Amino acid sequence: xxxxVIQKNRTVQVLLSLAVAVxxxxxxxxSFHFMRAATAPRLLIAVVAMVVGVGGIWALFLTADHxxxxxxxxxxxxxxxxxxxxxxxxxLLVYIIYPTIRTVYISFFDFTRGGTPQNFGLQNYxxxxxxxxxxIALRNNLLWLIFVPLFSVSIGLxxxxxxxxxxxxxxxxxxxFLPMAISFVGASVIWRFIYYRAPFGAQxxxxxxxxxxxxxxxxxxxxxxxxNNFFLIVIMVWLQTGFAMVILSSxxxxxxxxxxxxxxxxxxxxFRVFFQVIIPFISGAILTVTTTIVILxxxxxxxxxxxxxxxxxxxxxxNMMYNQMFIxxxxxxxxxxxxxxxxxxxxxxxxxxxxxxxA
Amino acid sequence: MADxxxxxxxxxxxxxxxxxxxxxxxxxxxxxxxxxxxxxxxISSFRTPEAIxxxxxxxxxxxxxxxxxxxxxxxxxxxxxxxxxxxxxNSLLVTIPATVIPITIAAFAAYGLxxxxxxxxxxxxxxxxxxxxxxxxxxxxxxxxxxxxTGLAGTYLGIWLAHTGFGLPLATYLLYGYISQIPxxxxxxxxxxxxxxxxxxxxxxxxxxxxxxxxFAIFQFLWVWNDLLVALIxxxxxxxxxxxxxxxxxxxxxxxxxxxxxxxxxxLSMIMPxxxxxxxxxxxxxxxxxxxxxx
Numbered sequence: 217x218x219x220x221v222i223q224k225n226r227t228v229q230v231l232l233s234l235a236v237a238v239x240x241x242x243x244x245x246x247s248f249h250f251m252r253a254a255t256a257p258r259l260l261i262a263v264v265a266m267v268v269g270v271g272g273i274w275a276l277f278l279t280a281d282h283x284x285x286x287x288x289x290x291x292x293x294x295x296x297x298x299x300x301x302x303x304x305x306x307x308l309l310v311y312i313i314y315p316t317i318r319t320v321y322i323s324f325f326d327f328t329r330g331g332t333p334q335n336f337g338l339q340n341y342x343x344x345x346x347x348x349x350x351x352i353a354l355r356n357n358l359l360w361l362i363f364v365p366l367f368s369v370s371i372g373l374x375x376x377x378x379x380x381x382x383x384x385x386x387x388x389x390x391x392x393f394l395p396m397a398i399s400f401v402g403a404s405v406i407w408r409f410i411y412y413r414a415p416f417g418a419q420x421x422x423x424x425x426x427x428x429x430x431x432x433x434x435x436x437x438x439x440x441x442x443x444n445n446f447f448l449i450v451i452m453v454w455l456q457t458g459f460a461m462v463i464l465s466s467x468x469x470x471x472x473x474x475x476x477x478x479x480x481x482x483x484x485x486x487f488r489v490f491f492q493v494i495i496p497f498i499s500g501a502i503l504t505v506t507t508t509i510v511i512l513x514x515x516x517x518x519x520x521x522x523x524x525x526x527x528x529x530x531x532x533x534x535n536m537m538y539n540q541m542f543i544x545x546x547x548x549x550x551x552x553x554x555x556x557x558x559x560x561x562x563x564x565x566x567x568x569x570x571x572x573x574x575a
Numbered sequence: 576m577a578d579x580x581x582x583x584x585x586x587x588x589x590x591x592x593x594x595x596x597x598x599x600x601x602x603x604x605x606x607x608x609x610x611x612x613x614x615x616x617x618i619s620s621f622r623t624p625e626a627i628x629x630x631x632x633x634x635x636x637x638x639x640x641x642x643x644x645x646x647x648x649x650x651x652x653x654x655x656x657x658x659x660x661x662x663x664x665n666s667l668l669v670t671i672p673a674t675v676i677p678i679t680i681a682a683f684a685a686y687g688l689x690x691x692x693x694x695x696x697x698x699x700x701x702x703x704x705x706x707x708x709x710x711x712x713x714x715x716x717x718x719x720x721x722x723x724x725t726g727l728a729g730t731y732l733g734i735w736l737a738h739t740g741f742g743l744p745l746a747t748y749l750l751y752g753y754i755s756q757i758p759x760x761x762x763x764x765x766x767x768x769x770x771x772x773x774x775x776x777x778x779x780x781x782x783x784x785x786x787x788x789x790x791f792a793i794f795q796f797l798w799v800w801n802d803l804l805v806a807l808i809x810x811x812x813x814x815x816x817x818x819x820x821x822x823x824x825x826x827x828x829x830x831x832x833x834x835x836x837x838x839x840x841x842x843l844s845m846i847m848p849x850x851x852x853x854x855x856x857x858x859x860x861x862x863x864x865x866x867x868x869x870x
Contacts, residue, residue, distance in 0.1 A: 262668050265731050269672035273679050281773045296772060300687030301699065303680050304747060311740020312706050315717035322716065378602050388602050390856060392609045396863055397848040399801030401820045405827060405841035406612045409619070409834060420631050420834070422615060454612065459867065462860055508867045515710050518803045522824050534712060541716050542808060554712040565708045572704050 226286060233283045240275055244268065276303070316558070322551040329545025340552035350553075353531040359445050360452070360516055360532065365509045367453040369502060372460025376468050377490060379461075389465065393458035400455070400518030407451045408523060411437040439528045448530060451519050456512070460505045467501035468494060507564060514560055533557055613845075620838035621645050627834045649839035657836055658814045659843050662822035666800060666847070668731060669810070669818055673738035673799045674792055680739065681746035681791075682754075682784065686776050688747070689755035690762065700751070706744040707869070711805070714741070719808055727809075729816060734809045738799050745869045746791050753787035754780055793858050794866030797848050819844040 280299045284292055323340055325333035344350050375392060379385045395403065412421030413434045419425045424434040437447050471494055479493045495502070517534040524530045526539070533553050541550030587595070619632040623646045626635065635644055654660040687693070688700050718737065719728070727733035757780065765779050781788075803820040812821050823837075823844050830836050852859050 261731075262664070265668060266672060269732065269735055270675045273676050277679075277683060278773070281771070285771065294693075297687050297691035297693035297696075300683045300691065300772070300776075301693070304684030304743060305699065307680060307736070307740050307743050308702065308706060311718065311737065312709055312714055312744070315714035315721075316709060318717040319713045375602075375605060378598060378605075382599055382602055388606050391606050393860065394613070394849075394852060395609070397797065397852040397859070398613070398845050399803070399820055399848070401801075401803050401823050401827075402841045402845045405823065405837050406616045408827070408831075409616060409838065410612055412834075414628075417628070418630055420627065420629075422611070422631070422633075425631050425633075454609070457609075459863065462864065511708060512867075515712060518820075518824075521803070522827055537712060538804070538807075542719070547716055551716060554710070554716070557710050558713045561708050561710060565705050568708065569701055569705050572701060 230283070230286045233279060233286065236279050237283065240272070240279060244272060273303075319551045319554050320558075322547055323555045325548050327546075327548040327551075329547065333548070340548050341556075343549065344552050344556060349531065350536065352529050353526075353533050353536045356445050356530060357514070357516075357532050360449055360513045361510060363446070363449050364452045364456065364513045365506045367449075368456040368460045368509055369464070369506055371453070372457045372505070373464045373468075373495075373502070375457070375461045376465035377494065379465065380468055389458075389461065392461055395455045396458045398455070401522050403451055403455055404519055404522035407447075407454075408438075411447060413437070438524055438530075441529050444524070444528055444530050448519055448523055451523075452513065452516065456509055460509070463501055463505050464498065467498035471497045511561055511564060514557055616838050616841060619834060620649055620842045621647070622835070623648070624833075624835040627838070649835045650843070653836055653839040653843065657822075657826060657830075657840065658817070659819065659822060659840050661814060662817050662819045663843060665816060666818040666820075669734055669738075669806070670796055670799045672731070672735045673742075674795045676735055677739040677742040677746050677795060678750075678788055678792060681743055681750050682781065682788065683776070684747050685750035685754045686772075686780050688751050689757075691772065703744050703747045703751070707748055709744075711741045715804075715808055722809060729809075729811050729813070731810075731816075734806065737805055737809045738795075738802075741805065742795050742798070742869070745866060746795065749791050749865055750784065750787055753784055757783055789855075789858050790862040790865050793851060793855060793862035794869075797851065797863075798866065798869065800847055 277299065281296075284295045284299050287295065322333060324336055324338070326335045326339065327333040345354070375388075379388050382388065398406070410422045411424075412419075413424050413436045414420055419428050419434050423437060428434055438444050440447075475493060475497070476489060479489050484492065515534050516532055517538060520526055520530055520532050520535045521538070526532070526535045533556065537550045537553040537557070539550075540546045540553065615632045618635055619627055622632065622635055622644055626644050635641075638644075654663075684703075688696060688703075722728040722733055727736075761783075762775065762779065765775055801820065803824060806818045806821050807824075810816050810818065810821070812825050814822070817825070823840050826836060826840050
């Protein structure tokens with residue numbers, strides 16, 4: 217082939233991939249409008265949506281790669297990596313970096329729905345630590361932060377050590393891990409049923425049935441302040457113990473048998489072995505599990521939202537933030553609460569990045 | 576353990592038998608306590624509304640053959656009249672692309688970060704690690720307003736992209752960890768005439784990375800399926816778009832005492848995760864462990 221022909225081929229190729237890109241954009245735009253129009257048949261929308269959503273993303277990458285492949289060698293080598301990383305970076309920019317900066321900015325203003333940001337200052341933060349309702353939310357968050365990790369980790373650890381010595385370990389572990397598959401909403405319905413107080417007739421909620429069977433009067437558990445916070449915390453412990461158990465179980469299996477044997481020969485009872493050999497040996501794993509659960513609990517929302525909506529003094533930060541942002545439309549105040557949650561996790565973030573730089 | 580082998584050969588002493596029995600009994604007790612809540616819900620969902628309201632679900636366990644006790648009517652009613660069927664379809668429609676899209680974007684990015692040289696590579700990786708624990712709460716408000724301005728609010732596309740954004744740092748980090756460990760010889764051996772980074776990625780890296788992809792896919796699938804907050808804000812509670820979690824929480828609000836509706840509805844919302852749990856248990860545990868750090 218002569219140079220002219222190759223040149224011509226290349227031009228055709230470039231034009232072709234440009235055309236494909238244009239067609240893709242048009243298809244995207246069209247399907248976007250199509251999906252927004254609620255008049256189209258649902259099944260059709262569904263099929264179009266799936267094809268465009270899943271296929272579209274691949275088409276995007278392949279077209280971009282093809283386009284770059286037509287460029288002169290030098291430019292091509294420079295641009296190629298960006299075909300791979302640009303979409304991810306754009307998504308991070310639009311969905312995490314920009315909104316986070318914007319939320320921090322908003323948190324310094326009086327800003328409500330329909331208005332504009334006014335009066336730069338710390339008022340939203342001052343309010344967060346002085347307003348009685350918010351102080352209760354902070355107190356409750358503290359309760360959650362202390363008791364959920366405490367109970368899930370210690371129960372998880374005890375289970376991990378116990379199941380290590382039985383034959384049906386696998387079955388026991390998977391049954392305790394099972395709640396991890398259930399949504400917070402589903403779990404909340406499960407426990408609402410347990411805490412239910414029938415206004416008349418037989419008590420069909422498990423807890424009140426037990427109370428009545430023992431001769432007591434049925435209790436409205438979710439209105440029983442301040443204990444109702446603990447009844448909500450129980451739900452999270454029930455959900456998270458399986459997680460702690462699995463991680464701690466593999467840590468416990470890593471404790472050398474010779475170490476345990478030596479301690480036993482020295483006359484240590486099982487309790488001393490547990491507290492003075494096993495726990496120190498797996499302290500790293502315990503710390504990891506605790507941190508993970510703390511981060512999760514900091515953002516607890518669904519359980520409170522479904523169980524009480526924060527009534528009867530069970531409010532927590534994340535639910536309050538939701539209410540202020542999306543129900544009351546007090547954006548500035550809600551943003552300040554989001555920033556407080558964010559600040560609380562930054563030590564973990566810094567730790568992760570530091571660890572990365574050491575490696 | 577070695578010593579347990581020795582123990583099995585000789586006869587157990589009485590106190591050893593007692594402690595073994597006690598050990599097994601206490602594990603049984605824990606397992607029963609952990610299972611009862613879900614079990615009670617499951618049993619109740621198959622009882623008639625009258626039976627649910629007149630006796631506790633445990634009576635059905637002790638007298639399983641009483642007449643007129645069992646029914647599938649609760650499910651039928653919740654699927655149709657209470658729109659749980661639509662919600663189930665919507666959940667699938669939201670969850671599948673919201674799993675595939677972030678995995679695709681993350682796999683491309685992880686490959687670029689692991690095997691290509693470009694300006695800002697290190698910085699970008701640090702960014703991914705740092706963003707992993709950023710709580711999605713700080714993103715909600717600006718995105719909500721952006722969605723309202725662009726018309727993305729209440730669309731499937733909008734919620735796919737939102738879940739893509741929130742899941743991407745973790746996905747990229749996990750896939751990077753796996754893809755960067757692929758032996759260099761394997762990558763170089765595939766370099767014959769005409770291979771480009773893209774063909775290497777599609778024909779070598781992706782197939783090799785299936786275990787890592789599967790673990791993350793399970794985690795993301797369950798995360799999206801079980802999510803309430805993101806669905807509530809970006810998709811809303813209108814019955815034609817609501818997913819199972821938002822629908823169920825609406826039912827709690829509107830029919831909070833109708834246990835025949837709530838138990839069946841809750842079980843429907845759990846059935847998909849439970850299928851994944853029992854069918855893919857090993858991957859499931861691995862995925863949940865890997866994903867536990869998500870922001």
